[in-house]
Amino acid sequence: MRNFERLEVWKKAHHKYGFTLIELMVVLIILSTLAMLVMPKIFGRVEDAKRTAAMVQIKNFEMALRLFYLDNGFYPDTEQGLDALVKKPTFGRVPEKWREDGYLEKGKVPLDPWRNPYIYISPGINNKEYDIISYGRDGEEGGESADKDIENWNLEEAR
Secondary structure (H helix, E strand, C coil): CHHHHHHHHHHHHHHHHCCCCCHHHHHHHHHHHHHHHHHHHHHHHHHHHHHHHHHHHHHHHHHHHHHHHHHCCCCCCCCHHHHCCCCCCCCCCCCCCCCCCCCCHHHHHCCCCCCCCCCCECCCCCCCCCEECCCCCCCCCCHHHCCCCHHHHHCCCHH
């Protein structure tokens, strides 16, 4: 076999396994187009998931507050806040039958999904016993859609 023939065989064998620049560009364009179509839908779902997580956490707070009330006959006041669910208050009305392990798992009050603290008011302004509020994505009172506040007395409308 001559050198020329060997070179042709080598070119054919290696050409089968490679991509040309044009083929790579076409693939990149297709992937970019798909990303532009899919990403907004995925990111919209992330905000929905965060709002749902905040609603679930507020429900967990309500359950823990009910247990606190059943043990002690009162709810923590605003100054004691939700921290009264993880460590026994030492000021204000001190609970006599506070549970040794507290009322929330993991021994700490979680932040809302946007990394802001929940607002706790007791006695409540909108609810008789207490109000629990997450200010949503913007972290400020009020707002529309994803920035809308999530409130324990208004959970169905928060969706």
